[in-house]
Amino acid sequence: MISGVGVLVQVVPEAFNMTKLSLDWVVGSAVRRSQLQNDQPFLYWLESRPEEQGRSVLCRWSSERGIEDLTPAPMNLRARVHEYGGGEFAVGAGKIFCISDHDQQLYWSDTQSLQWQKITCPASHDIRYTNFCWHPNGKFVVTVRERHQAEHVLNDLVSISLSGVVVQVASGADFYSSPTISPDGEKLAWIEWNNPDMPWDCTRLMEATLEATGHIEDARCISDGRAQSLQQPRYAPDGVLHALSDVDGFWNLYRFGERSPQPLLPLQEECAMAPWSFGQCSYTLAEERIYLLSWGETGSTLWQIDSTAKPLEHFQGRLAPYVAAKNDQIFLLHSDTSSPEQLICRQVGRAAKVISGETNAAGHNWVSPNLCHTESGVPFWLYPLSAEPSSKPTILFCHSGPTGVASPAFNPVYQFWLNNGFQIADVNYRGSEGHGRHWRQSLLGHWGEYDVADSLAVARFLLEQGWCREGSLFLRGNSAGGFTALHLLVQSRCFAAAALRYPVVDLPTLAGVSHKFEAAYLLRLVGAESLDDARLQERSPLRVLDRVRTPLLVSQGEADPVVPLAQAELLKHALEQQNVPVQLSCFAGEGHGFRSASTLMACLTDELTFFRHHGAFG
Known part of the structure; x- marks a missing residue:
């Protein structure tokens, strides 16, 4: 190991030379699996495939039969509640229940025949369902419903029978998630919360008596979340309720028996991630x-x-x-x-x-990340191309969320950049998950300030320590990371070029059209109390884009419901007025988070070309 000021890096061979990676491999390796569920003898999961235009396929495995695809095209298992999905299927009592994005209809099948039957209850892009939980009798599921009406979006819990009968189970809160039923079928627990909180801020753990008809009685609050976030309630085989809580600073597991909640394994580590999507387990x-x-x-x-x-x-x-x-x-x-x-x-x-x-990736000379800290204590992951600082072209990544996280997990896209001669620095600024409640909550009221200061501290560290030089430092950011990146470009001229995807540009406009899940989140992040609060305007990158001189590439999905195309168009127009080189690439059919292999390959190709054109190399 070689140590430097504030950084510890592994020795990388000076003769570093990876096998050239194809874009097909990079994008094909971006297959994402999620939502593992066991129903013996099978293990089930969801698989998102870029080569099938991002279609999510229900798969299962057993030692006797191997891997099987269960949902034929055009079925694409994707929920639209909160716009981020998750919880698209549930297996139990020998049956599978799921939602398909191509028609937003609900389907079920027994696990043997796999003959999918459409359920006839109302379902459309205006009536959405997710986060299904089977009753042990196999006659109905309890699920989260989201109804988009003319002026309001209403969320509640409902039960749905296989014949399509819908019964409202719980209502009145702004948001619901994680319905779970006890093994004897007599109790139902769930999570609920209200604006302006997000589910990683403050939630409530609820429980009620569940009838065989799908109705509930005696709903009661098991744990009030005024100073904690609770998530993932689940019943043990003996009927005792468990859930995760960050009341002591980190999401740890608690047993909710007859006495006060009992921590089962107190750790100074997180046992969950911020629940942007449904279905974590x-x-x-x-x-x-x-x-x-x-x-x-x-x-x-x-x-x-x-x-x-x-x-x-x-x-x-x-x-x-x-x-x-x-x-x-x-x-x-x-x-x-x-x-x-x-x-x-x-x-x-x-x-x-x-x-x-993939099992044959070990033959490549991959670059592994190293955990580093600036002198001010900001953590970041550095992917170095040499053992000592050698002024290599470097890309600073600002993760999304802003409650996202930079992690050491293998990232095919990062390996693509490394393969093309760019080092990576991935920042965990204040507000990132994975570092406890205090670090996560510290950004509230200070978005566009603390995240920018921390990212800028990493950029300066890289330059001062000789890991890169002027003209060879580049910037990447998606969504909320794009917001942070734009403020970095306002405050510093140290970046040669920047590439952003679906960036947040104008807070007042976005807050006025934002979907329900994040509408109040934008206000809390900047400390605003209403849509006409001056702080929205003051913290908006659009207001200060006249200070930007850095060439900028913007990639945007035309069907993005979270950060609409209008945000990217405002950015392009403002920079054109300042004669700043700017390029906007729009992708039909893409939403928030690109899914199609062709889009992902086009973005990487455009970004590489753009950086090579505007950077100083050699």
Whole structure:
């Protein structure tokens, strides 16, 4: 190891020379798996495939039959509640329940015939469902519903029978998630919260008596979330409710029995991620033990809790927030630092078995990230191309969210940039998840300030320590990361060029058209109290774009419901008025977060060409 001021890096061979990567491989390796569910003898999951225009396919595996695709085209399992999806299917009682994006209709099938039957309850882009939970009798599911009306968006919990009968279960709160039913079918628990909070700010854990008809009685608050975020409620086989809470600073697992909540494994690490989407499952309750995931600064850990708690394995890179188990098999989604994501099966005393994912990536000379800190303590991941600072072209990445996170997990896109001679610096500014509640909440009221200051501290560190030089530092940011990046361009001329995807540009306009889930979030992030609060205007990049001189490439989906195309058009027009080189590329059919292989390849090609044209190399 070689240490520098504020940074510790692994030795990288001076004769560094990776096998040239094709764009087809880079994009094809971006397949994403999620939502592991076990219904013996099968393991089920959702798989998003760029080569199929981002279609999400329901898959399953068993040792006898291998991997099977269960949903034929054009079925594309994607929920639209909150616009970020998740929770698109549920397996239980020998049946599968799901929602398909191509018609926003609900479908079900038994697990043997796989004959999909459309459920006739009202469903459309104006009536959306997600986060399904089967009743043990197999006659209905409880689910989150979102209704888009002329002037309002209403969220509630409903039960839906296989014949399409809809019964309202719970209403009155602004948002709902995570319905879960006890093994005997007699209790229902869920999470709810109100504006202006987000689900990682303050939520409530609720419970009620559930009738066989799908109605509830005696709804009561189990834990008030005025100073905590609760998520992922789940019943143990003995009927005792469990959930994750960050009341002590980190999301840890609690048992909600007859007495006050009992922490099962107090950790100074997160046991969950910010629930931007539905369906996370970072612990599973078996008959005699609990399997739990946690995330530290340098990796992830699988824990076993029974009469005691012990770590079963520490993973380099990052585990996705999903775990399932059957018998002595534990199923995980793992991206280490040197291979794309793999679905693996772990058994005590045996080597992990790869069920799905690339297995021949080890032959490449990948660059692994190194955890670094600026002198002011800002954490970031550096992917160096040499053992010592050598003024290589470097891209500073601002993650999205802003409650996102930079992690050491293998990233095919980062390897693409490294393969083309660019180092990567990935910043975890204040507000990032994965560092506890205090760090996550610290950005509230200071978006466009703390995130910018922390990112700028990393940029200055890279320049001062000789990792890059003037004219060879570049900037990337998506969505909220684009907002941070624009403020960086306003405050500093140290970047040779920037490439942004669907950036947040004008806060007053965006707040006026924002979808319900994030409408109040924008206000809280800048400390505004209403849509006409001056702080929205003051913190908006559009107001100060006359100070930007850096060439800018913008990529935007034409169907983006979160950051509409109008934001990118405002940016392009403002920079053209200042004679700043700006290029806007629009992609038909793409929303917030590009899914199609052709779009992803076009973006990378355009960004590489743009950076090479405007940077100083050699």
